[in-house]
Amino acid sequence: MRIARIATADGPRSVLADGPDWIEIADPFAGTLRPTGPRHPAATATLLAPARPLVVLGMAHNGAPGDRDRPRQAFLKSPRTVVGPGDSIVVDDDLGQINVECELAVVIRRPCRHLTADQVPDAILGFTVGNDVTAVDQIALDEKLTQAKNGDGFTPLGPWIETDLDSSDVAMSVRINGRTVASASTRQLAWDITEQLVYLTRYLPLGPGDVVLTGAPGTFHPVKPGDLVEVALGGIGSLANPVVSRPRTG
Amino acid sequence: MRIARIATADGPRSVLADGPDWIEIADPFAGTLRPTGPRHPAATATLLAPARPLVVLGMAHNGAPGDRDRPRQAFLKSPRTVVGPGDSIVVDDDLGQINVECELAVVIRRPCRHLTADQVPDAILGFTVGNDVTAVDQIALDEKLTQAKNGDGFTPLGPWIETDLDSSDVAMSVRINGRTVASASTRQLAWDITEQLVYLTRYLPLGPGDVVLTGAPGTFHPVKPGDLVEVALGGIGSLANPVVSRPRTG
Numbered sequence: 001m002r003i004a005r006i007a008t009a010d011g012p013r014s015v016l017a018d019g020p021d022w023i024e025i026a027d028p029f030a031g032t033l034r035p036t037g038p039r040h041p042a043a044t045a046t047l048l049a050p051a052r053p054l055v056v057l058g059m060a061h062n063g064a065p066g067d068r069d070r071p072r073q074a075f076l077k078s079p080r081t082v083v084g085p086g087d088s089i090v091v092d093d094d095l096g097q098i099n100v101e102c103e104l105a106v107v108i109r110r111p112c113r114h115l116t117a118d119q120v121p122d123a124i125l126g127f128t129v130g131n132d133v134t135a136v137d138q139i140a141l142d143e144k145l146t147q148a149k150n151g152d153g154f155t156p157l158g159p160w161i162e163t164d165l166d167s168s169d170v171a172m173s174v175r176i177n178g179r180t181v182a183s184a185s186t187r188q189l190a191w192d193i194t195e196q197l198v199y200l201t202r203y204l205p206l207g208p209g210d211v212v213l214t215g216a217p218g219t220f221h222p223v224k225p226g227d228l229v230e231v232a233l234g235g236i237g238s239l240a241n242p243v244v245s246r247p248r249t250g
Numbered sequence: 251m252r253i254a255r256i257a258t259a260d261g262p263r264s265v266l267a268d269g270p271d272w273i274e275i276a277d278p279f280a281g282t283l284r285p286t287g288p289r290h291p292a293a294t295a296t297l298l299a300p301a302r303p304l305v306v307l308g309m310a311h312n313g314a315p316g317d318r319d320r321p322r323q324a325f326l327k328s329p330r331t332v333v334g335p336g337d338s339i340v341v342d343d344d345l346g347q348i349n350v351e352c353e354l355a356v357v358i359r360r361p362c363r364h365l366t367a368d369q370v371p372d373a374i375l376g377f378t379v380g381n382d383v384t385a386v387d388q389i390a391l392d393e394k395l396t397q398a399k400n401g402d403g404f405t406p407l408g409p410w411i412e413t414d415l416d417s418s419d420v421a422m423s424v425r426i427n428g429r430t431v432a433s434a435s436t437r438q439l440a441w442d443i444t445e446q447l448v449y450l451t452r453y454l455p456l457g458p459g460d461v462v463l464t465g466a467p468g469t470f471h472p473v474k475p476g477d478l479v480e481v482a483l484g485g486i487g488s489l490a491n492p493v494v495s496r497p498r499t500g
Contacts, residue, residue, distance in 0.1 A: 204400035
């Protein structure tokens with residue numbers, strides 16, 4: 001099933017794909033998704049970020065050869081960085097080089113803590129495409145990544161959540177201005193989705209709508225203002241966002 | 251003025267101190283606070299965490315001699331760590347040593363980005379007491395602090411927000427089981443509140459209810475399950491939380 005959030009005249013609504021339409025649902029985190037009536041033609045609907053997380057986590061060094069020999073490590077991103085399809089990635093012109101990163105994003109379904117491997121599937125609502133935008137020159141200045149990872153629009157998510165997906169071998173790609181510049185598969189991740197969620201929930205609680213960006217196995221590329229970025233995952237879809245500039249202000 | 255959140259039969263409500271009562275208000279972030287009628291005797295009200303942040307930031311190394319000679323640095327905490335007065339700090343028994351830290355917590359009033367020093371006062375709703383609980387043995391294992399800072403109940407906030415406070419010289423103290431174990435003043439912070447908010451909003455957006463934990467100038471102390479922790483700030487009040495154990499589960 002596909003779950004999305006769309007803009008309507010009455011405000012944002014959670015919806016489920018049903019043929020050519022999106023149909024509104026009461027609660028995307030319910031065990032059984034209950035349509036509440038109103039339908040919206042998918043062709044003209046405005047998609048929003050499909051999740052509204054309180055917690056956004058990224059996995060550090062999780063896609064290069066040798067990463068499995070290093071301790072697992074994660075970082076928090078501000079949920080205020082989350083934007084949806086078509087929204088702008090805003091780059092301050094004193095941040096240095098900006099990279100985009102195509103990642104499989106896990107959306108959490110229920111409160112969870114100290115998950116065991118067999119509890120992980122029930123804790124996941126589904127998967128969406130995540131773009132973990134990173135001001136890479138800031139990493140050397142701030143190893144905690146606060147300066148590198150939290151600009152406006154630095155976590156595009158979308159276009160929707162796919163609930164039925166085998167996360168073990170998902171095709172990943174980055175296109176800049178229509179040209180494919182990187183491609184890989186989630187099988188290249190050093191630590192898989194289950195291992196990541198067991199690790200993370202050992203140290204912190206997660207809850208409905210929270211998002212884990214699971215790592216970029218080579219699926220990153222520099223961008224500059226004026227670029228159009230498309231990050232895509234097989235079995236889900238493509239997420240496009242423009243990069244725009246904000247002049248230095250202070 | 252004092253702004254709090256309390257539990258009522260109709261759910262959590264924002265309230266303003268008025269003599270012996272709390273009086274409900276529509277919007278704690280409005281320019282003018284508008285009472286909506288219902289009153290609750292302060293003596294019997296149940297206080298909740300006074301803010302519901304999307305973003306919780308802590309300032310790293312901001313209270314020891316020499317810290318001003320180091321670059322400013324901040325870390326994100328999960329907003330799911332926020333709890334209120336009387337709530338438990340839950341310690342997993344495999345985390346190692348746990349410290350509590352008494353800090354002045356800034357509560358943000360409005361969306362803000364790239365603040366200049368003169369814009370800072372208008373961006374602040376007020377101040378509350380923050381306890382930045384930290385599993386200090388995890389820091390050597392994970393310099394990003396994700397493992398150290400994000401356990402259940404690891405960010406007690408309260409008892410309320412004081413809107414009229416000179417933040418430059420606030421008395422700070424930590425009491426464990428009734429005994430004062432640390433005391434200091436916010437004048438010992440390496441970077442003051444204004445400098446911190448100018449720095450932080452250069453790199454990320456903040457919004458209503460977000461919280462900045464501004465640093466612990468020696469106001470930290472180890473705790474263990476069974477302890478009662480009270481962190482207090484002059485001109486605001488005291489925030490008490492018990493430390494409880496959760497046995498190893500995996």
